Amino acid sequence: MFHNPLSLLRNRTKSKSNKSRRKNRVQNGRRLGHESLEKRELMATDLVGVVRGANHYLFNTDPDSSHEMDVSYGLSGDIHVTGNWTGNGASYPGVVRRGSPDGLLHWYLDTDGDPTHEREFAYGLPGDVPVVGNWDRSGGDNIGVVRNGGEGLLHWYLDTDGDPTHEIEYVFGLVGDTPVSGDWNGDGRTDVGVVRAGSDGLLHWYLNTDNDVWQEDEYAFGLPGDTPVVGDWNGDGRDDVGVVRANSNGSLRWHFNTDRDVWAESTFDYGLRGDKPIVGQWRLPEIKLSGNDLVGNSINFGTALTGANVPTRSITISNDGNTTLALSSFSVSNGFQILSTPPTSLAPHASTSLTVGMRTSLPANYSGRLNFRSNDGNELSQSVMLQGKVEIPSPEIELVGVSNGQTISYGTVLKGSTPFTRIFSIRNVGNAPLTVSRPADVSGFAIGWNVPNTILPGRTHAFTVTMSTSAAGSFAGSILIRNNDTDEGWTNFNVSGTIENPSPEIDIVGLVDDVGTTDVGAGPVGSTIARTFTIRNTGTATLAFQSATVPSGFTVTGIPNQLAPNASTQFTVNVDTRTAGTRSGWLRVRSNDADESSFDINLRAQVLAPPTSNYGAVLSYQSITSSSGIMVLKHVRTYGATANNERIYADFYGPSGNRVSSDQRIGDFSYAGLHYQMTASAMSNGNFAAAWVVKKYGGETEIRSAVMDPYGRTVGAVDRRVSISYSQSFASPSIAVTSAGFEVYWVNEANGTRWRRGFNLQGQAITGETLV
Numbered sequence: 062m063f064h065n066p067l068s069l070l071r072n073r074t075k076s077k078s079n080k081s082r083r084k085n086r087v088q089n090g091r092r093l094g095h096e097s098l099e100k101r102e103l104m105a106t107d108l109v110g111v112v113r114g115a116n117h118y119l120f121n122t123d124p125d126s127s128h129e130m131d132v133s134y135g136l137s138g139d140i141h142v143t144g145n146w147t148g149n150g151a152s153y154p155g156v157v158r159r160g161s162p163d164g165l166l167h168w169y170l171d172t173d174g175d176p177t178h179e180r181e182f183a184y185g186l187p188g189d190v191p192v193v194g195n196w197d198r199s200g201g202d203n204i205g206v207v208r209n210g211g212e213g214l215l216h217w218y219l220d221t222d223g224d225p226t227h228e229i230e231y232v233f234g235l236v237g238d239t240p241v242s243g244d245w246n247g248d249g250r251t252d253v254g255v256v257r258a259g260s261d262g263l264l265h266w267y268l269n270t271d272n273d274v275w276q277e278d279e280y281a282f283g284l285p286g287d288t289p290v291v292g293d294w295n296g297d298g299r300d301d302v303g304v305v306r307a308n309s310n311g312s313l314r315w316h317f318n319t320d321r322d323v324w325a326e327s328t329f330d331y332g333l334r335g336d337k338p339i340v341g342q343w344r345l346p347e348i349k350l351s352g353n354d355l356v357g358n359s360i361n362f363g364t365a366l367t368g369a370n371v372p373t374r375s376i377t378i379s380n381d382g383n384t385t386l387a388l389s390s391f392s393v394s395n396g397f398q399i400l401s402t403p404p405t406s407l408a409p410h411a412s413t414s415l416t417v418g419m420r421t422s423l424p425a426n427y428s429g430r431l432n433f434r435s436n437d438g439n440e441l442s443q444s445v446m447l448q449g450k451v452e453i454p455s456p457e458i459e460l461v462g463v464s465n466g467q468t469i470s471y472g473t474v475l476k477g478s479t480p481f482t483r484i485f486s487i488r489n490v491g492n493a494p495l496t497v498s499r500p501a502d503v504s505g506f507a508i509g510w511n512v513p514n515t516i517l518p519g520r521t522h523a524f525t526v527t528m529s530t531s532a533a534g535s536f537a538g539s540i541l542i543r544n545n546d547t548d549e550g551w552t553n554f555n556v557s558g559t560i561e562n563p564s565p566e567i568d569i570v571g572l573v574d575d576v577g578t579t580d581v582g583a584g585p586v587g588s589t590i591a592r593t594f595t596i597r598n599t600g601t602a603t604l605a606f607q608s609a610t611v612p613s614g615f616t617v618t619g620i621p622n623q624l625a626p627n628a629s630t631q632f633t634v635n636v637d638t639r640t641a642g643t644r645s646g647w648l649r650v651r652s653n654d655a656d657e658s659s660f661d662i663n664l665r666a667q668v669l670a671p672p673t674s675n676y677g678a679v680l681s682y683q684s685i686t687s688s689s690g691i692m693v694l695k696h697v698r699t700y701g702a703t704a705n706n707e708r709i710y711a712d713f714y715g716p717s718g719n720r721v722s723s724d725q726r727i728g729d730f731s732y733a734g735l736h737y738q739m740t741a742s743a744m745s746n747g748n749f750a751a752a753w754v755v756k757k758y759g760g761e762t763e764i765r766s767a768v769m770d771p772y773g774r775t776v777g778a779v780d781r782r783v784s785i786s787y788s789q790s791f792a793s794p795s796i797a798v799t800s801a802g803f804e805v806y807w808v809n810e811a812n813g814t815r816w817r818r819g820f821n822l823q824g825q826a827i828t829g830e831t832l833v
Contacts, residue, residue: 152341174438194251362449394429505536612646667718
């Protein structure tokens with residue numbers, strides 16, 4: 062055997078034409094990584110597949126991306142190979158296993174697609190790379206190994222007779238190359254080759270067709286990291302090159318080259334990242350069971366009656382493989398029968414139906430299996446679980462609207478009101494006629510029965526149970542329905558309810574009879590102090606009011622003569638404010654409420670003395686009550702001053718009339734002139750908004766405003782100018798409370814127009830002047 066020196070192999074060839082051709086291909090090959098590859102259907106002689114996990118072979122036979130056939134073969138750690146081991150044109154799995162006691166690689170080759178091997182060879186050493194090919198044109202594939210020869214070259218040891226020694230040896234390739242084999246020139250013999258990562262960032266294929274150390278062809282195709290694959294992609298009898306690359310979505314994309322340029326003629330997505338690509342001519346049957354009656358691997362016949370028609374279930378048997386599927390040895394367990402036997406064979410992609418029945422001659426719980434065999438090597442035996450039940454016809458009672466033994470409460474209703482009726486139903490959920498008898502009436506309840514004595518299977522009939530309201534009292538009892546249900550000879554449920562006499566019930570919202578003190582309010586002499594209460598009848602009879610005893614210093618208006626059930630009305634307690642002082646006493650409202658014949662309220666109010674001021678004479682005042690207290694706004698003429706020195710002050714009181722602060726200035730007194738025509742309102746947050754007119758010495762007027770809290774403290778600015786323009790005729794300010802704060806209105810008496818401007822709760826303007 063001639064061994065060429067390492068230097069000669071690394072130089073590869075001295076042919077000028079070969080060098081020129083290789084240089085051109087390498088330059089063109091740089092475009093491979095950037096050119097968008099056309100994705101076309103894979104239609105070829107050789108087919109693709111992958112090995113997933115330790116031993117799951119998935120074979121593809123059509124242009125889609127899902128497998129049609131699968132075989133489980135080998136053990137974890139095995140090296141996966143495929144080949145035409147028998148010479149019949151079909152490729153089958155094989156594995157190469159290390160770790161044998163004899164120190165050799167052991168080849169376990171399958172020839173029928175089942176999980177066990179038919180051939181075993183001991184060939185090669187640990188560390189060798191297994192290769193497969195038809196080395197001698199014998200018609201079938203042989204085994205071989207590629208070994209590091211020690212001088213930096215790869216040695217190919219090829220076997221043709223199945224013994225542990227090689228018949229053919231080649232020296233071709235460098236250590237680190239990926240060995241590949243294929244019939245590069247279509248002469249029927251498998252040749253050798255290697256794939257090497259080039260300095261140009263592409264994979265270079267060096268293919269040998271004459272068994273010397275020189276490559277006859279060199280191609281640039283693929284990228285580092287790709288997995289090289291070899292196959293006859295277009296059926297021209299010559300093996301082509303290809304690579305498999307992982308997509309970003311985790312799938313594998315196969316790139317096929319059939320004319321040995323730098324372009325892929327087609328691409329195909331098949332497999333997942335981590336799978337090992339394989340190529341071959343798959344010729345296997347693949348059995349598949351399907352059908353609506355098949356759930357998982359089980360068929361359920363449900364429940365049938367003795368003597369009824371035989372219930373049937375069907376499954377579809379399909380051959381997803383590409384060679385004939387053989388079927389045989391059909392059998393079922395006792396209680397079941399095969400009603401339609403499939404043919405003994407199925408052509409590729411054909412299907413047939415198998416129908417199984419459950420016998421109904423005897424009552425029983427049936428459980429068994431449908432068994433048959435096929436030549437699908439990975440699924441030689443098929444076994445489908447069968448189950449069903451045959452029973453004697455029997456009635457079965459079911460109550461609708463109530464459960465057996467349940468108590469139905471009718472609650473509490475008034476004597477003389479409309480009788481309370483509930484509707485219930487009896488349903489026969491069995492498979493034989495159900496006979497029932499009318500139940501006896503229960504004290505306080507009447508049964509409306511229009512149910513036939515016999516209820517057919519699947520039928521439902523209703524009846525009523527009405528609680529009478531003619532007499533007061535508590536009523537309860539059991540409604541018993543006798544029937545021929547074998548496990549429920551009688552069915553019952555309970556009813557209960559209460560009938561009570563109507564009665565009135567007084568309720569004054571927010572108050573409890575004869576508990577605590579109710580503050581009506583506070584205000585200065587001459588002001589209005591009043592509080593409105595809501596009175597309700599929460600009872601079931603008319604509430605009649607007999608009298609109201611009112612304490613001195615108070616008056617009451619609005620108490621009606623009577624109030625219907627669930628009705629409400631309002632009454633008002635007013636305080637006599639003609640003189641200052643504390644008002645208190647009991648308001649007693651008498652009615653026909655049986656347990657509250659007199660509803661007693663302890664009233665209290667505070668009438669404040671007319672306001673005074675330390676700064677002058679009080680010309681006028683007004684009292685404003687908020688949820689937080691009382692503000693008494695005072696128009697004061699300061700001592701020793703003319704009418705041009707009138708100012709606005711205020712006193713502040715708590716809700717019960719206790720003084721909080723007094724003579725608090727409202728507005729900025731630096732505005733010399735007349736401050737008058739004051740107005741104020743309570744806002745939603747318990748603060749007070751005030752507005753007034755300022756008339757300057759020159760006669761000009763403007764509208765000003767301020768916000769005060771219940772303690773007399775200014776909120777925001779001391780005061781703000783409401784009117785943007787000046788006039789000698791602004792007058793009559795008024796305030797309207799809004800959800801956002803308040804609005805100030807005023808009149809321009811010169812032209813009779815009315816204006817407004819909006820402010821928030823802090824007194825900041827939120828709108829401009831607007832003509833109303």
